[in-house]
Structures are given as structure tokens and as C-alpha cells.
Amino acid sequence: MARPREFDTDHALDGAMEIFWRKGYKATSLPSLLRAMGVTRGSFYKAFADKEAIYFQTLERYDTEVVSSTLQMLEACEAPQASTCLLPMFTQSGTADRGCFICNAMVEVAPNNPKVAAKTQEMADRLKEGIRSVLEKRKVGSSTAHRDELAEVVLHLYFGVQAMGKSGRVHEDWSARLKRLLMEEQPS
Amino acid sequence: MARPREFDTDHALDGAMEIFWRKGYKATSLPSLLRAMGVTRGSFYKAFADKEAIYFQTLERYDTEVVSSTLQMLEACEAPQASTCLLPMFTQSGTADRGCFICNAMVEVAPNNPKVAAKTQEMADRLKEGIRSVLEKRKVGSSTAHRDELAEVVLHLYFGVQAMGKSGRVHEDWSARLKRLLMEEQPS
């Protein structure tokens, strides 16, 4: 019944995610957000409550789209060395110059938004689990506990790379670093 | 000549650094910034140009105060194990709940402010040098190149910890992790 939407919700959410990801929460004004979504003010408030609510929805979307595909990539990897599977997470080619949305949300939004804080932690935990699984499958490290510790270290390294990457730091050879970190290669 | 300042510039800068550190750049409104500095509008624009300029000055202050004292702490450390010296960087007790100002600046401000990007990279490099020096002094690792690599890894871990800490993640035993990372202890 009644008049149907003229815009595609998923497409609008993608636009919102893109601009929040690129410019951050505060720096994204409502007009620019609407432009990115291809939606007018009236429709926006009818369909998505308000700015804070849609930000959270874009986080959820990042989880189901970007994080999930990363996990699938890790799961599908058949390389003998764990470092080979994990390396794509350290080459920012996929995320271009926007960095990692989770990292941005953690630093800018999470401190004064408990829901965002909880969601980002949940996503980080999913990533860690994916990393842990890669290590487990290849029996990297000397025990389950050791693998868990290595996964935690790799996860923190990932966020460190993402944070520093936003200031334009060039990433050198993480392939070699990961290999040595995971003891797949002797230090030179 | 002429009327002297009624406020202390350093004290005002400290107030500015504190609020930028805690709330970020965009989220700090001018009124709240002035309140934190204990300065009125007129005096503010006469003494500090504008919001962007004073933000950069607080970054410089963070460098000369916080970063420098961290480096001194690393330099003065006489513990036999490098991990013991580096551990304080991973316990957020010093920075409380504000995280690391450099990390915040990298993620929120650097992408659209080249001066801030360059400054944060410079500070990160200073930190890395401090870490490298700690490792060098104790001959951690198998070579100078290997020590440099480990310093780079520890630096990235530091920023990862800071970023994730802002979402409230609890930090577990980095002491043990650092020990094993720097090969000062065998994995369990």
C-alpha cells in the first residue's frame, strides 16, 4: 500500500558508509551525507531516523560486507604460509586511502558512544577469530595459547598499520615482517 | 610596552591540549575550547590565530612534553630486559582514557591536513627511534636490521593498542607478549 520508495536503501547505505568512512562522523555534514546517499532530507529522516542512527547502520553494513569478505578471504586461502594469507590485510590496496572504518570509528566515535564502542569491539573480535583460524589451520606457534597470543599481536599490528596509514606513512615489507613474526622464516 | 597578558600561555596551551586530546578536533567547539583554556574570545584570536593553528601548537606541545618524557623514560631505563622498558607504553595508565594524542591526530585530522600529517609522522619516527635505541642497547635481535624491524613492529603495536583502547578494550598481559616478541622468553 501507499507510495513506494524511489531510492534503493542499500545503495543509499553504501553512499553513507563511503562518506563516513572517508571523512569521519563529525566532519560529514548532513547536506553532504544526503548528497552521497542520493536522498533528500524528508526521505532521509523518514527512512533512517537521524545521523547517529545511520552511522551505526553503516558500521553494521561494514561488518556484513567488508569484514565478512575479509574473513572469507582468510578462510579460503590455501597458501601453505599463514603470512601469505594475512598479508592482504596489511596492504591497504583494498581500502585505498580511507583506511579501516573500524579503526576510524574506534578512535573518533567510540569514546562517546557505547553502542559504537561495543560494535567495533565485536568486529575486532571477529577479525581476530579469522586470524586465529588461519594460524590454527597451519599449526603456527607452539600451542593453542601461543597461537591465540600471536593472533592478538597480528590484530593489534593491523590496527596500528591502519592508524599510521591515515597520516600517509608508507608501508614497507610486511610480508617479511609477518614471516619472521610467525616464525616462518629466520631473521636475517 | 603596553598591557601585559593576564593569562599564562603555557597553562592555556595545556588546557587546549587536554580538551583536544580528550574530545578530538571537530568535536571541540570554540566555547568549550576557550573554557578549557581560561581565555576569552578576543584574547584567543589575538594570541593564537585560530582553531586550526592552536591545534597544531598543541601537537607540538605534546611532542615536547609527552613524547619527550616518554623518550627520556626509555633512555633512562636500566632494566636488563627491553620489554620491561617498553611495557609502560602499553599500559595506558599514563594517558588514562584519552588514549594517545598522536594516534587521534593521525586518524581524525591528518587525512585532510598535511601539516598535521607530517608532524604526526615525525613524532612517530621519534618514538620509533627511542624504541630502536632500547633494543640496540640490549642487543635484542640478531642484527641491526633485525632490531630496526622489531622497533617498527613494536611501534605499530603501540598505535594498535592505542586505537583499540579508545573503544574500551582491556589490555591483557603485554609484558609476556613483548617478552616473546623480542625473544626474551620462550613461548609456552
Place this chain on the structure above:
DNA sequence: TGAGTTCGGAACCAATCAGTTCCTAATGGG
């Protein structure tokens, strides 16, 4: 003491902020 200079602070500025109201257009069910 007077001239010159800077400070402090209130008032003011246009622009922008997120969010609301309200009316018209479009649609599907009965």
C-alpha cells in the same frame, strides 16, 4: 603625566548545523 600600545570582553556576524513541519505527488487496496 601623557602618548602609544596591547589586552579583555561584549556584541555582533554570516554561515552552517541537525532536525521539523507541512503540503503535494504518487501509489496500492478495496
Place this chain on the structure above:
DNA sequence: CCCATTAGGAACTGATTGGTTCCGAACTCA
């Protein structure tokens, strides 16, 4: 075909944004 319901969008809200203007007060130096 008509009515209930919802979308679209312009216009408007009050609050807040960062920044400027201006003037009297306070001070130093000659």
C-alpha cells in the same frame, strides 16, 4: 474510481558554528 497511506521535497526552526569588530581598561615607556 476513490481513499488511506506513504514518499518527496521545499521551507523553516532555533541553536551553534568559527571568526570579527569595536571600545574601554590597563599597562609601559618616554
